[in-house]
Amino acid sequence: MQSSRTAMWGLAILVLFGVSTVHGQISAINCSPTLAASNLLGRITSSTATFDLCCVSQNPQVLPTDNVVLLVGSSSVINSLNPSTININNPPLYSNFSQSGLYAPVNSLASSLCTPNNLAGTRIGSNILCIQDSSLPFCNGPIPSLGPLSVIALVYRNGTLVAVTNSSAAIDLKNPKDYHSIDTSVKNRSAGMIVITVILPILSALLLVILTTMMFMKCCCCRAFTPSRCQQES
Incomplete structure (x- = not known):
């Protein structure tokens, strides 16, 4: 009886140690994706937003060859997200956003996120083809406007999640003005x-x-x- 209890305690310790080791491999990067400079024309539209990700690619914990996956979703989903559940080989699809409240529009090398040719930032929501083909992974489709949205960056090394940024501040896309509401009367x-x-x-x-x-x-x-x-x- 005593030996079985000892074995059970030993197994529990090993499990706990294994869990802590796995979670210990995922580093927290002390930066957040931020909106591009305010003087950038069109940094926020009704379906796109441009983010500055230099703090990710220039972080000493991130290698130039690491893959950086951006996740876009409603702020409530992003803030409650468990990053370890995201599989780089099976990312959240654009077509499932209405059900999951989340999709992965970008999978890029860290070295390409902040270069002299990319000083304007990374634009999310620029590929309208994602609406037509729902099977495309990492499809940078127009951002669905369902209230406040947030962005988070996950860093993968050889397919393994190694680091996670803080989530961005909540953003609201612009609401386009309905042309029916434009007053064309002479009185104005x-x-x-x-x-x-x-x-x-x-x-x-x-x-x-x-x-x-x-x-x-x-x-x-x-x-x-x-x-x-x-x-x-x-």
Whole structure:
């Protein structure tokens, strides 16, 4: 009886030790994906967002040959995510976002995330083909707008998860204005704008008439009064 208890305690210790060892291999990178500089045009649209990931690729814990996988999802899903459940060989698909609230749009080498040619950042949501082909893994499809969203980066080395960043701050995509809501009535137009809008087409038509008349008169008068000169000019 005593020996069986000893064996059970030994097994429990080994299991605990194994779990702590596995989790110990996953480092926490003290950085978060952040939105690109505010002076970047279109850094946030109704379906895309551009992030600065230099703090990931330049971190001493990350090798240039490591794979960095970005996960995009609703803030509640990202904040409660267990990164060890994400398999780089079977990433969350874009087509399953409505069910899982999560997808993996990017799988890139760390060395390519912050280069002189990529100073603007990494744009998420730029590939509309993901809507047509639901089977594509790591498909950078338009970001579904379902409330506040967050991004987190996972670092894999030879297919094994080795490091995780903090999640980004929650972001809200822009809401495009419904064209039905645009007021086209005259009441919101100034008197000057109405006058200009009316006069410009009239002046353009008048100028066209004048030019056409001048060309016609020159041709007719020339042939009527000085035909020999017209033949020389033509």
